[in-house]
Amino acid sequence: MDRGFFITFEGLEGAGKSTQMKILKKHLASKGWPVVVTREPGGTRIGDEIRDILLDIDNKDIDYKVEALLYAASRAQLVSKIIRPALEEGKVVLSDRYIDSSLAYQGYGRGLPTDLILEFNRWGTDALQPDLTLLLKLPAEVGLSRNDSEQADRIESECISFHKRVEAGYDEMAGLSKDRYRIIDGSQSSEKVSQEIIKVVEDMLKVGVG
DSSP: OOSOEEEEEEEOTTSOHHHHHHHHHHHHHHTTOOEEEEESSOSSHHHHHHHHHHHOGGGTTOOHHHHHHHHHHHHHHHIIIIIHHHHHTTOEEEEEOOHHHHIIIIIIITOOOHHHHHHHHHHHTTTOOOSEEEEEEOOHHHHHHTSOGGGOOTTTTSOHHHHHHHHHHHHHHHHHOTTTEEEEETTSOHHHHHHHHHHHHHHHHHHHHO
16 A cells, blocks of 8 residues: 555543554454554653643643643644654554544634634644544543543543533534544444444445555
8 A cells, every 4th residue: 555544533531432442453453454553642752741731630720722732732743753654654543533632622612713723733734634533422421421530631520511512513523524434323332333343444444455
């Protein structure tokens, strides 16, 4: 292949993204696909340091604009050092979150201008777009109930109305980008979710190879 495939996982807290990414990676690797798995914020040394700032429960006073810019900074580093090089080597990249997370959380959730968020993220990533985005859809209340409230990070500890706005944002983005998004019912059993994801991804990879 001249270029690899970039697949992003999106969804609310507790939707099961990390679990499903591990299952998909194992499956693709068993089929001989070279796979790179990463996450946001983080994925690089610098990105992980930014992650610590963003998710620290003691940083509740962070300005929303600063929050959005820090997510973009971590993402720019990740694309430059990990994602783009892997794609150029023909690998399949699985990322736990990408630009859509900033649009959902800082745009719809915080009320910041989505056009500006998109603009500086496109600049920071040289406009790299995913080939496929898997949205694990789960009601906000259900997702939050799956997490340990005593260990919740700064984002997870936000009020339910915030997460509801994020949920609505994902729904709207999925409707506007039907060519890229595939909605997966995250309330199903983990086995059913993984089966559905594997089918979607395998169909995409077959088309790409052809």
